[in-house]
């Protein structure tokens with residue numbers, strides 16, 4: 001199918017089905033069942049097998065008549081991509097539709113106090129008892145866990161295997177007595193991530209994804225997507241002045257679902273604000289700052305084209321691999337440099353947050369949010385290791401953690417000292 | 420030009436006493452309490468600091484109740500303040516205001532305020548900045564007009580006035596009828612004077628906007644603003660290297676304690692090299708800050724070295740602060756972990772009194788046009 005045929009199809013479908021007086025979830029159910037909510041997904045699972053490049057026209061048509069699209073924000077897309085790749089038929093049937101309709105929210109339960117970069121060192125345990133896996137342990141830094149219905153859980157099901165082989169991947173129901181979520185406050189004052197404690201939490205056997213021991217492989221799918229999606233905007237705003245209740249519902253959903261991500265644009269450094277700020281402050285005439293601004297522009301543009309180049313390669317059938325790490329590392333450089341340039345443009349005013357502060361505190365928020373970019377989703381150092389070992393094929397670090405996991409040296413419970 | 424790169428025994432003793440006191444009285448729980456407090460300091464700790472250690476008196480001349488030490492002891496004090504992130508009006512009162520008064524006031528005026536500042540009983544602050552970050556005559560639009568009875572009135576707006584919220588007296592730079600710049604003293608309760616706290620990400624240092632509307636004031640004397648700034652820059656640079664050292668130590672401690680991949684993360688060469696580079700950067704900046712303090716003590720022209728130290732210390736501090744967060748991983752991004760307290764101080768110090776780029780420019784200007792350049796030519 002070519003672009004114009006698709007455009008015609010989606011137009012016809014929208015003309016027959018879009019109705020701003022529908023309930024939001026109900027509308028999205030129609031959308032999901034028609035395949036137009038995720039046209040690049042398989043046609044067996046709420047999609048239409050369309051080329052991802054072509055599905056942009058669907059968004060255009062939705063926007064054109066003010067129709068609301070499928071839910072895309074938050075961790076749900078990590079869940080969708082992982083389930084599409086590894087879940088069985090029943091699991092896909094059960095979970096993919098409410099992901100698209102926005103009826104259910106997700107979080108990623110990977111990091112632990114003792115294992116972050118070394119994700120495969122997870123010590124949250126999963127023990128099979130009859131038809132249930134019993135989960136005990138703790139996760140940390142879990143974005144949106146306080147809103148989530150389900151978690152993508154990486155847990156250890158076998159302690160005698162080497163660390164990467166003893167992990168399994170589960171879909172965990174967050175709304176159960178054995179799961180306790182505590183919000184954590186960040187240095188930028190927001191509280192978007194959490195600690196999650198499991199005390200005999202239960203996962204039905206049918207919620208194991210793949211086979212026992214496949215956890216690490218499956219987690220790689222989730223992480224590769226997370227790293228690749230670093231340069232994509234997350235918060236589509238509903239652009240309409242219509243009073244129809246569906247828009248109000250949509251706004252409310254965005255407010256709740258996007259609340260943990262409110263500061264995410266700032267964490268990327270807000271390159272988009274640089275020229276405006278430079279013009280407003282007169283910094284655009286400062287020869288030193290001009291050089292910095294130009295350098296940032298070059299970095300951001302070439303990173304953008306690198307991402308496009310990777311997508312084009314993917315489209316041409318070249319395998320997608322750890323290239324996402326390049327984009328993520330570039331994003332860290334951009335965030336850091338942008339924060340520095342913003343600091344110098346705003347000078348004395350850079351840290352102000354109250355009224356009369358530049359852009360109502362946005363600049364200050366950039367400065368205290370960009371440090372997250374080079375940590376979340378795998379640190380810069382880990383991206384460099386991946387690039388060095390998996391892209392460049394350089395020799396691996398000598399390992400100190402092979403053999404059965406129960407014998408591997410780990411963090412003690414000693415509280416790390418603060419500065 | 421002479422140099423002195425190590426402190427003598429008395430100076431080191433002073434440092435040790437102060438460090439011990441601050442570790443005891445200004446732990447981060449206390450810093451956090453003061454961040455949330457509108458005054459931003461604990462009067463009980465402040466008076467102990469002054470009674471037991473004579474802290475505010477160090478750089479004030481003996482005839483005005485001071486200890487009569489010089490810029491080097493002041494630098495030590497600032498370094499320790501920065502190291503512990505002590506929250507109190509030391510920088511505003513005992514550094515900025517005391518020096519400005521000593522440099523511009525007449526005998527009676529010094530007698531009037533310096534002993535109180537030296538004992539910590541009077542908190543003073545200095546209001547110079549208006550629009551430009553760096554102090555210069557051109558930036559001063561606040562006006563001073565004199566009545567027939569020799570009394571003065573000030574009108575204008577001052578920005579980024581540190582600790583005005585707790586000060587009793589403010590020394591204000593204003594333009595006189597003849598166009599020259601002088602300092603004036605006014606009570607914070609004076610007619611037409613308002614102090615508005617400014618919200619900043621760095622709550623460890625309280626900033627205010629001070630507006631003056633025909634506010635009665637007493638004239639101190641003509642002010643050389645760039646020279647006043649040089650002195651303050653030297654103090655600030657030393658404060659910054661204190662903070663940078665805390666963060667470096669914290670990164671060293673944490674990376675040795677934290678295990679990933681079956682080994683301490685400090686054992687990865689990528690991390691070791693980074694820490695080695697950070698040490699290099701901090702030590703270079705420290706030499707610059709000490710050298711600037713020494714230069715002040717020796718009464719040498721300090722412009723070049725003051726700006727050099729500010730540029731070097733700002734960059735080292737900010738770099739070490741962001742690396743320290745990075746090396747902590749997720750925990751470094753939390754409110755609960757203390758790293759962000761220093762990170763925010765590093766960022767606010769970076770822009771206080773001019774960005775590193777502005778100071779590199781100022782340093783070069785001093786090299787090519789300053790007193791030493793003239794001496795070289797002539």
Ligand SMILES: Cc1cc2nc3c(=O)[nH]c(=O)nc-3n(C[C@H](O)[C@H](O)[C@H](O)COP(=O)(O)OP(=O)(O)OC[C@H]3O[C@@H](n4cnc5c(N)ncnc54)[C@H](O)[C@@H]3O)c2cc1C
Pocket residue numbers: 107108109110111112113114115116117118140141142143144193372375376377378379380381382385677679680684687689690745746747748749750752
């Ligand atoms: C804003 C934010 C959101 C997050 N959201 C989620 C989420 O939703 N779900 C989730 O599971 N996790 C989440 N995380 C956690 C994140 O993935 C981890 O913080 C990250 O992987 C680092 O792990 P760590 O914090 O344990 O740091 P550590 O792994 O302890 O790292 C500490 C330092 O050591 C370095 N290091 C470690 N190993 C090496 C090595 N081999 N070579 C060189 N250097 C090394 C690291 O780069 C880092 O600088 C989030 C984090 C942030 C900041």
